[in-house]
Amino acid sequence: MLQIANGKSTVVYFLLSGWLCLSKTSLAGDRQIIDFLLPGNLFDPGSGDEIMASTDVSALTDARMAVIRRDVWLQYLANHRSAQDLGSRLAAAGYARIAERLLRIGKGNAETRIAYAICELGLRANRHGLVTGQKFHLPLTQQVLGDFVGLSSVHVSRTIGRLVRRGVLSYGDHMDIVIHDVETLAELAEIDPHDLQAEITTLAGRSRIAAAATDGARRLTAR
Amino acid sequence: MLQIANGKSTVVYFLLSGWLCLSKTSLAGDRQIIDFLLPGNLFDPGSGDEIMASTDVSALTDARMAVIRRDVWLQYLANHRSAQDLGSRLAAAGYARIAERLLRIGKGNAETRIAYAICELGLRANRHGLVTGQKFHLPLTQQVLGDFVGLSSVHVSRTIGRLVRRGVLSYGDHMDIVIHDVETLAELAEIDPHDLQAEITTLAGRSRIAAAATDGARRLTAR
DNA sequence: CGAACGGTTGATTAGCCTCAACAACCGTGG
């Protein structure tokens, strides 16, 4: 596990493959996952200085990252308006994700939180959409999912079990998920169907951007 | 109340005085406050497009904002490295705030949430510190505070009442708060004393930056 | 003056946590 130092980091990371997670741990010892990082996401430890408590980064799977010198990255942003856009878009998307989840965690019950997490991660895991019959894999344990949505692993198990018994979805070991009824799932997640559709189209569009960014990141890689 | 549109906004706002709040409302009708905006904070509706559901902005007090044309702002950022730093710092600080609060809401009990909110808002309200004997005013109702930390207003009342009875703090009408015992308050908030001290110093340092930024924002104001 | 709002308090209920036991599945090593 990599602890984010308080000092200035001289590099930024661009995730090429694998899943990472950003988490915080309370003084009481409880862990809260702030966000997951998926391929195409940028991670800038330097922007994390000045924050109150530190954040941990850990890998959920094997992962490959492009390490980019910070000055090179900033220079690149300054010179390329489109890249500057990309940077702020990635940041805004991260903020939007966490805000949306905050709403579910602050006001939603266990079903809402779990359903929303599955929708969010399912959408991000395969950048194409989220439809009935779709199968995907999330490299998470129920413990990790609980730390993500603020539930105990026991209650995660019960809640998912209820969803399975109701026929909304089924899942095999290690979070191999098959969605049987997207409408119900989205409804439980309190996602506006219109928003869901909008998110699907923007996500699909973003995979092109991500592909281009990945190429760029490779070129900028520090040696 | 201003609903953030999905289309591109052509301006950004720099808050000169007053308190605003950003909130989301679930389909079930529950409101979650994402963050408060205080003087010196920047608000960029344009970076909010592509997000799943929209965000509302409402004013808690009378407020004055500098309205800056978006292209002017971006140009300014591109030309001034220090301003670029400022922009990313403000964004990072916003992200850090919400992440830190997510930890409390996801894993903390009512006392922790309330104590943390009072610490966070107290620190931001007067940019100098947070010490025993300090008095400050938060322009919030208990209902708003509840929407902020994910509790019902009834439970907010009970929890604050308990803190008052224990002698940790006292407060008059409309959230005039006097802190009697910072150590205990910080402990309940699960704030590492070391982090608290660090936050106080950076906040103090930031007031200079904010003052400079406010001047800059006034000059950039669109007519 | 009545109406609306913010806050307090009581009683009851529901949801989630905790503890605990157990099953299934790994990889390891005898």
Next chain:
DNA sequence: CCACGGTTGTTGAGGCTAATCAACCGTTCG
């Protein structure tokens, strides 16, 4: 080959926290 510990998930029982419903008070405001 099987025994073993470790991890993950499932299920049950009980307890506690916070939500809900409701009544009430004080203040403000039309």
